[in-house]
Amino acid sequence: MLPTRLEIIPTDGIVAAVRAQVPAGATVTVTCLPHHGVERTMDTAQMLAGHGFNAVPHLAARSIESREQLASIVRACTTSGITEVFVIGGDKAQPAGPFASGESLMREIAELSANTLTMGVAGYPEGHPAISDNQLLESLQAKQELASHIVTQMCFSPAVIGDYMDTLRTEGVGLPVLAGVAGNVPRTKLLLLAAKIGVGSSLKFISGKGALSRSLLIGSRYQSGELIRALTSLPHPPAGVHLYTFNNLDSEPVAEVAG
Structure with missing residues (x-):
């Protein structure tokens, strides 16, 4: 089993659910939706940090309203024992404040925290609907001096993830990669999510005729356990798995995290 962290959405009751189903000490990242x-x-x-979890808040650059707000966030991380954040650009059409990109936000965080906060960044094995592949690569090349790792968008093909990591190494991006894997969710919900974020090509993989493809779709639900096990067999496996739980904490990968 690759080291696995869980991503949750900050809805009502989720902290109690995490406490009930995930052991203290596990890494739990918290999304930042517009x-x-x-x-x-x-x-x-x-x-979550107060209950003993390694909590990692997502910070969307375009949602930060001011440098003063960011300074307050950094102080809150320090006082709460939070040592890592995940930085993205965000989906807002217009920035709410002075930060239009993840890189600009990272540089300010590094200064405000005196480089004490670890920062993860996003990677896109299948590209981004609104950003060219060249722009994505240049962005990672610029961010890697500030970042500790890359978390990929959810992907459904081990080969696609492997090729992506090979490309990054060829292009001089040496950051560890955590493979983004969708948790066990209903197939219809998964199809909607995949279409929205632009990962349709690898989603076709789980509709294929191979043994792995068949094992990923059981009945009406997608099953992620076999995909995670396939990732461990890559010539150069990822450094870990970032599990998009969609707040479904009753699944095989989550159970394995829970030990």
Whole structure:
């Protein structure tokens, strides 16, 4: 089993659910959705940290309203024992404040925290609907001096993830890669999510005729356990798995994290 961290959405009751089903000490990342805002992300992350989890708040550059707000977030991380954040650009059409990109936010965080906060960044094995592949690569090349690792968008093909990691190494990006894997969710929900974020090509993989493809779709639900096991067999496996749980904490990969 590759080292696995869990991603949750900061909805009502999720902290209690994590406490009930995930052991203290596990790494749990907390999304920052445009309609939720960074406050809900930070509140949830601080509560999880207070209960002994390695909480990692997502910080979306375009959702940060000011440098003063960012300074407050960094202080909250310090006082709560949070040592890592995950930095993304965010999906807002217009920035709420001075940070239009993940890189600009990372540089400010590094300064405000005196480089004490570890920062993860996003990677896109199948590209991004609104950003060219060259721009994505140049962004990672610029961020890697500040980042500790890359977390990929959810992907359903071990080969695609392996090729992506090979490409990064060829292009001089040496950061460890955590493979983004969707948790066990209903097939219809998975199809909608995949279409929205642009990972349709690897989603076709799980509709194929191979043994692995068949094992990923059982009945009406996608099963992630076999995909995770296939990742461990790659010539150069990822450094770990980032499990997109969609707050479904009753699944095989989560159970394995729970030990």
